[in-house]
Amino acid sequence: MSLYALLKRDLLIAFRNRGELFNPLMFFLMVASLFPLAVTPDPQFLGEIAPGIIWVGALLATLLSMDLMFKGDYEDGAIEQLLVSPSPTMLFVLVKVLVHFVVAGLPLTLMAPLLGLMLSLPESGFAPLMLSLLIGTPILSLLGAIGAALTVGLKKGGMLMPLLILPLYIPVLIFAASSVQAGVQGDPYIGHLAFLGAYLAMSLVVAPVAAAFALRISVSR
């Protein structure tokens, strides 16, 4: 019950803070529009590199919002109350991850077709793009929770986060972008998505435990 209350509260906070909700999306849009300006406006070439651009953009946008996952609760002391509450810390982390996915991953997924159009992604690439984002962004939230939990008490946490978490994100990027690439070329893309699904299952097992432990370390000082 308390977890449900937490979920409701966090979602409410997220939707009241419109700025925090929209900033990653604006960032996503801007990063994607930098490429036609910097590389080439040629639709043929843009279509070829679109899967990579969209996925790198999604990854950086997620990273941008990740820093805030535990920050507010850490600063007002709510996190200590949650750590001593009877419900397991792991479930608390899962709630946080779920909220982050709803306010960051899901909007990015819904916005991706727009970027696909802007970057003239071939039509056959849209389905794998959406699917890979739908499976991939929860992984980003899960693994990011570990980094956010490790750095929540640090002043320079914002700089450290990408260094800790990006290596773990790279497999997601590889499998996701290659599934879109396969879709664009008209090849079957289910295999790549299956790899992504396996990575999701693995991080679903590892990340809440590791992040819960990391939170205890960060708060114990």
Place this chain on the structure above:
Amino acid sequence: MWQAIKRLYHKLGSPKWFYQISELWSPWFFWVGAILMSVGLVWGLAFAPADYLQGNSFRIIYIHVPSALLSQSAYIMMAVAGLVGLVWKMKMSFIVGKAIAPIGAGMAVLALLTGAIWGKPTWGTWWVWDARLTSMLILLFLYFGVIAIYNAIENEDMANKAAAVLSIVGTINIPIIKYSVEWWNTLHQPATITLTKKPTMAPEMFIPLAMTIIAFYCWFAVWVFARTRNEILWRERRTKWVRQTLGLSE
């Protein structure tokens, strides 16, 4: 038997015992490593036959394979040390983990460098975004992350635990590196030697390679011992035995 293991475990937890025993072992590891390294290198570089396909350029294998192997197993050792520290609250194991991190990173750099030097004559390029090379680069990034977290957190206890969590999570990447050559059919050749199968190399090429591999592990041990001993002295600087060992008090 069980008693002996328990006794060893408790001894390993004692900085003083570790300091003294590693002082005793270090010269042995050093000299065994030195002999194996010089025999292996001279044999491999000067006397082993040239490869039928790659000619003389394959000879860098005597540095490349040991460093690549060691950078991966050093990461696993670091993660295991972190796990032992987190589960059994053993301070010594955190110190060993901290000692391993920069050495492992150095080995990853060496593997990437020698790989680039090997790649130039065989593939005609210094670097390709091949699965094995890329995952090796990620391993280096993981080492950077662990080192960075040690530097970022001032509280010693917290830094130890945070780095341990991160290194354990990072082990996900190790099987990806290990099997990258088999899963993705890319430029990098499959593993030359495995523990379970008979080596496919000619023995006069394989034996010197085995020698340099063992030598790398021996020197790695010496290096980890030295860094660990330094850290022990620093952390225990106020104790009587350290002051006596260093001759600071009578």
